[in-house]
Amino acid sequence: MRGELVSAGVLFAAVLGSAVGVVVVQQQNRDRFGALERLRAKADELDAEWSRLRLEEASLSEYAQVERLARERLGMRQVRPGEMQVVLP
Amino acid sequence: MPGLDAVAWRRRLLLGLILVVIAGLCARAFYLQAWNRDFLLSEGDARHLRTVRLQAHRGPILDRSGEPLAVSTPVDSVWVDAKALFASGGKDGRPAPKAQIVELARGLGRDPEALYRFLAGRPDRRFVYVARHLPPERAARIKALGVAGVELQREYRRYYPSAEVAAHVLGFTDIDDRGQEGLELAYDDWLRGQPGAKRVLRDRRGRVVADVARIRAPEPGRELVLSIDQRIQYLAYRALKRGVRRVGARGGSLVVLDPRSGEVLAMVNQPSFNPNNPADRKPGRTRNRAVTDVFEPGSTVKPFTVAAALASGRYAPDYTVETSPGWWRIAHYTIRDLHDYGRVSLERILVKSSNIGAAKLALGMPAERLWSVFHEVGFGAGTGSGFPGEAVGVLRDFQDWRQVEQATMAYGYGLSVTTLQLARAYAALAADGESVSVTFLRRDAPPESQRVLPARVARRVRHMLEGVVSDEGTARRAAVPGYRVAGKTGTVHKSQAGGYAKKRYLALFAGMAPATRPALVIVVTVDEPEPGKHYGGVAAAPVFAEVMAGALRLLDIAPDAVERLEARRGAGGGAA
Numbered sequence: 204m205r206g207e208l209v210s211a212g213v214l215f216a217a218v219l220g221s222a223v224g225v226v227v228v229q230q231q232n233r234d235r236f237g238a239l240e241r242l243r244a245k246a247d248e249l250d251a252e253w254s255r256l257r258l259e260e261a262s263l264s265e266y267a268q269v270e271r272l273a274r275e276r277l278g279m280r281q282v283r284p285g286e287m288q289v290v291l292p
Numbered sequence: 293m294p295g296l297d298a299v300a301w302r303r304r305l306l307l308g309l310i311l312v313v314i315a316g317l318c319a320r321a322f323y324l325q326a327w328n329r330d331f332l333l334s335e336g337d338a339r340h341l342r343t344v345r346l347q348a349h350r351g352p353i354l355d356r357s358g359e360p361l362a363v364s365t366p367v368d369s370v371w372v373d374a375k376a377l378f379a380s381g382g383k384d385g386r387p388a389p390k391a392q393i394v395e396l397a398r399g400l401g402r403d404p405e406a407l408y409r410f411l412a413g414r415p416d417r418r419f420v421y422v423a424r425h426l427p428p429e430r431a432a433r434i435k436a437l438g439v440a441g442v443e444l445q446r447e448y449r450r451y452y453p454s455a456e457v458a459a460h461v462l463g464f465t466d467i468d469d470r471g472q473e474g475l476e477l478a479y480d481d482w483l484r485g486q487p488g489a490k491r492v493l494r495d496r497r498g499r500v501v502a503d504v505a506r507i508r509a510p511e512p513g514r515e516l517v518l519s520i521d522q523r524i525q526y527l528a529y530r531a532l533k534r535g536v537r538r539v540g541a542r543g544g545s546l547v548v549l550d551p552r553s554g555e556v557l558a559m560v561n562q563p564s565f566n567p568n569n570p571a572d573r574k575p576g577r578t579r580n581r582a583v584t585d586v587f588e589p590g591s592t593v594k595p596f597t598v599a600a601a602l603a604s605g606r607y608a609p610d611y612t613v614e615t616s617p618g619w620w621r622i623a624h625y626t627i628r629d630l631h632d633y634g635r636v637s638l639e640r641i642l643v644k645s646s647n648i649g650a651a652k653l654a655l656g657m658p659a660e661r662l663w664s665v666f667h668e669v670g671f672g673a674g675t676g677s678g679f680p681g682e683a684v685g686v687l688r689d690f691q692d693w694r695q696v697e698q699a700t701m702a703y704g705y706g707l708s709v710t711t712l713q714l715a716r717a718y719a720a721l722a723a724d725g726e727s728v729s730v731t732f733l734r735r736d737a738p739p740e741s742q743r744v745l746p747a748r749v750a751r752r753v754r755h756m757l758e759g760v761v762s763d764e765g766t767a768r769r770a771a772v773p774g775y776r777v778a779g780k781t782g783t784v785h786k787s788q789a790g791g792y793a794k795k796r797y798l799a800l801f802a803g804m805a806p807a808t809r810p811a812l813v814i815v816v817t818v819d820e821p822e823p824g825k826h827y828g829g830v831a832a833a834p835v836f837a838e839v840m841a842g843a844l845r846l847l848d849i850a851p852d853a854v855e856r857l858e859a860r861r862g863a864g865g866g867a868a
Contacts, residue, residue: 236504251366251428254349261360261453266526289774289854 344492348485349448350469351513353462355522356734362462364448368431369424373441374417380440392439399434425449456564457529460580464567473578475732477680479516486511517734519555524548527842528558535835536562539821545582545711548843549813551719553735554728582711586685589714590704590784591645592802595721595753597702598638600665601653602749612637615648625696627651639756643765647703654702663690668744669717671709676729685709715815718802722810725750754778758807770803770833772841774851779803781828795823799831805840806852814840
């Protein structure tokens with residue numbers, strides 16, 4: 204009789220414990236998932252930023268642009284054939 | 293007074309009633325919790341759990357060195373749940389729907405009246421786009437206005453940093469980012485991303501409260517690395533545009549091909565369009581003429597006639613043909629040359645571009661000989677590029693050729709080709725008689741090649757073609773200082789319904805350099821140059837020279853005619 208009471212008490216405590224455990228784990232799960240989603244959103248944002256920067260770089264290094272700058276601002280020009288000295292191996 | 297019995301009876305009745313009520317509640321609870329559980333759970337979820345689509349971005353298109361040619365950037369589209377918007381009036385301290393719409397219209401920069409009419413016309417719709425492809429910051433500001441039922445949808449917009457320069461090769465996508473033209477269409481499956489999905493929890497007003505689970509992660513599209521070299525592409529674009537304008541032509545095409553790998557290093561057309569601006573996509577401009585438009589190649593096929601003659605074994609390299617007096621009648625047809633060239637060698641046929649010489653060579657061998665060389669170098673067949681809408685041209689079977697046709701075929705009338713096919717045919721001459729399939733994608737390993745001409749014949753014809761690019765020949769202006777250039781001009785009467793047009797021409801130049809071991813093949817076509825400037829050597833050859841000189845320099849290809857360069861330096865100093 205006594206033994207049965209004790210085991211019933213232990214089982215009751217275990218049930219209570221696992222119930223609390225479930226709640227805790229669920230809460231943690233939610234927090235983590237939220238954090239994960241925030242990080243994903245951040246990754247998305249960075250991805251967007253990266254493609255914008257890539258485009259910006261591409262439009263800044265556009266050949267028409269580089270050529271114009273080289274000619275107009277830096278006063279560069281192409282080497283004329285007569286000015287070349289060719290060294291062959 | 294009531295007896296004891298009555299009291300006990302009343303108590304029992306009351307107890308009985310309470311028990312019945314409790315039993316009823318239990319039964320109802322059992323019905324909801326156990327009997328109907330699945331149905332109710334799913335109905336409950338359906339009212340606040342939603343699956344949201346996660347848009348995946350389209351893969352970028354890169355040139356051969358990794359420079360972006362087409363990139364998708366995120367944008368937001370604004371949509372409205374019209375039913376929710378019209379139902380929200382007055383609730384939760386919101387103003388009337390009309391006032392909300394006015395505010396939304398102000399945020400979008402649209403006419404409030406028109407937007408109201410637009411939405412009022414669809415009061416039951418749960419999904420109506422009101423603005424597409426806004427920059428994310430601006431879309432966030434619109435969402436922050438707090439208008440009921442307004443939601444954002446992440447989408448991607450395609451940008452083409454090089455704009456007009458590579459427009460025809462790349463093509464473009466529609467507003468839903470599906471490929472519509474060019475390589476965007478050809479490799480749509482490869483580039484397109486797989487949208488993902490996630491489950492979210494929403495409140496009564498449809499706002500997302502929490503993300504519940506990710507069902508499927510979005511899978512972005514893959515990168516596509518092209519064979520195009522953006523530097524050469526730009527150079528070619530600029531040169532062709534200038535060249536077309538200089539001779540007052542209607543349009544033109546240019547192809548730069550690596551003869552050994554079959555890679556297209558550059559392909560441009562005039563007129564062009566800006567793929568970033570949908571209004572610019574007019575049918576006549578978006579066509580990739582170099583691949584879709586066929587024409588009669590005229591004199592540019594003469595090298596293949598000579599190659600067929602040499603390969604047939606019926607003509608020795610020092611064979612000569614009589615072309616006097618500059619015209620020749622077969623059947624009822626007269627073939628003419630520009631001048632009377634007298635007795636000419638095989639090389640002179642090419643250098644002076646003698647129609648009579650080419651025709652006589654062709655008639656001196658079986659039709660099958662000529663046909664098989666034309667066929668082997670790729671006329672009348674696909675190039676293997678996989679470009680959407682690629683034309684294959686026409687090369688009729690030799691069994692249907694009449695004698696006159698066999699003669700005109702020798703100088704390029706009676707068959708039709710595209711600019712790309714012509715480039716591929718010249719690539720076979722450049723690669724010592726080996727032909728490869730053409731590709732727009734970077735090839736890391738050399739492709740399988742097929743021998744279409746004996747190496748000896750290809751080299752000999754190439755050497756003859758160097759004479760064309762000399763003071764003697766028709767393409768003096770195709771010369772590139774420091775390099776030996778081989779090539780051939782073509783000036784073709786355009787055909788129209790019922791015959792050939794009087795003053796409408798196509799000017800062509802196809803060539804390669806350095807002639808000792810060609811690294812590049814370039815074909816230029818200029819459509820309807822002004823009469824007087826309509827010769828291949830005048831309209832097309834200078835464009836060829838400009839692109840070839842620049843491309844050889846960019847690719848660091850060693851000059852093979854240093855002695856000429858030295859001579860120039862000695863003679864002219866810096867004054868060249």
